[in-house]
Amino acid sequence: MEQTTVLSSWDNSTSNEEISTRTLHQVGATLIATLGFIANTLILIAILKAKLYRQNVILFVLNLVINNALVCVTSLPYIAVMAFSYSGEVNLALCQFMGYITYSITASELLGLNLVAINRYFLIVRYSTYLEIYNKKKNIAIMIAVSWFVYPILMVFPATNVWGSLSYDRYRFFCHPFKANDSFGKFFVGFALLTTVPLIIFGYISILPKVFKTNQQVNQTRSRSVITKSTADRPRKRDVRLVSLVIVLLSTFCFMYLPFAIMSIIDPNTSLYDPKIHIGFLYVAWAHCLVNPLLYAVMNRQIRRATKDLFLVPGGKDAVSGITMVNHSRTDLASNDTGVSTRI
Numbered sequence: 001m002e003q004t005t006v007l008s009s010w011d012n013s014t015s016n017e018e019i020s021t022r023t024l025h026q027v028g029a030t031l032i033a034t035l036g037f038i039a040n041t042l043i044l045i046a047i048l049k050a051k052l053y054r055q056n057v058i059l060f061v062l063n064l065v066i067n068n069a070l071v072c073v074t075s076l077p078y079i080a081v082m083a084f085s086y087s088g089e090v091n092l093a094l095c096q097f098m099g100y101i102t103y104s105i106t107a108s109e110l111l112g113l114n115l116v117a118i119n120r121y122f123l124i125v126r127y128s129t130y131l132e133i134y135n136k137k138k139n140i141a142i143m144i145a146v147s148w149f150v151y152p153i154l155m156v157f158p159a160t161n162v163w164g165s166l167s168y169d170r171y172r173f174f175c176h177p178f179k180a181n182d183s184f185g186k187f188f189v190g191f192a193l194l195t196t197v198p199l200i201i202f203g204y205i206s207i208l209p210k211v212f213k214t215n216q217q218v219n220q221t222r223s224r225s226v227i228t229k230s231t232a233d234r235p236r237k238r239d240v241r242l243v244s245l246v247i248v249l250l251s252t253f254c255f256m257y258l259p260f261a262i263m264s265i266i267d268p269n270t271s272l273y274d275p276k277i278h279i280g281f282l283y284v285a286w287a288h289c290l291v292n293p294l295l296y297a298v299m300n301r302q303i304r305r306a307t308k309d310l311f312l313v314p315g316g317k318d319a320v321s322g323i324t325m326v327n328h329s330r331t332d333l334a335s336n337d338t339g340v341s342t343r344i
Helices: 016-050 056-073 075-085 092-124 127-134 137-154 183-194 197-224 229-266 275-286 288-299 301-309 330-334
Strands: 004-006 089-091 167-169 174-176
Touching: 016 056, 016 075, 016 275, 016 288, 016 301, 056 075, 056 092, 056 137, 056 288, 056 301, 075 092, 075 174, 089 092, 092 127, 092 137, 092 174, 092 183, 092 197, 127 137, 183 197, 183 229, 229 275, 229 288, 275 288, 288 301
Parallel strands: none
Antiparallel strands: 004 089, 167 174
């Protein structure tokens, strides 16, 4: 028998605030789901077509792309349908199932970010250990599998009401573990932050001294040699790109995730702050599904080229402009995008 609850305090036309809140969901969920699915699908096809997944770091990026694509075809469409067709009745069984799926997927992305950070750390800081770990495909498969299993296991507790619960939030059109304001919600956020933020910060901060040291070595080499300025500047420019990528990754993560997580803890029942503030932070967090593929496509040369190649027709012409493009050499495409070491 279908489990349904009737929320008589919520009516389609009771107030302008409720209408505006629902409109935010209609526009936000539909827009991010559509654009996010297109962007992630293009990146996914580009990586597969160019076989970039043979590189470890690109394989981890592919893992993130799949994660974001799943959100765009499950969670966001559900919210959009709820916002467009809501009539005061909620199928709690379906709502709780979608809540379980959503928080399992989105939280697993945090561990996916960890995998990228750990990969960069060992590649640049501890290369000998990197070879021991990442030369074995079995190790990589275990890492990715663990990143997908941890949070689905944790979410079983609120899904079965053993610890916490997945309660319906009429402002979010969703069931989530923070509504009950119990210990599980606080544990969930704390666990997610403590297993992600310190590790990512440590990993990338450890990389910076190595980058700066490499930069100094380049300057010393330039002063003792007669190599051209353009040739000497190449490693330096690559170092700058890497530092920029580090800053962008950290800034994007903090900007998009932390406000929503903090708000969920300090105001789980949406009683202290305007619901529209909650929804705003919610869609800033959801927007990562669109921002992530754009970020990697813009800042990773190999993915950018592979994506551009999708729009080339036979003969090397751009499908949109008709301009003939120059094919990239295999050696160039296989080079490491960080520029610190080509040994991937």
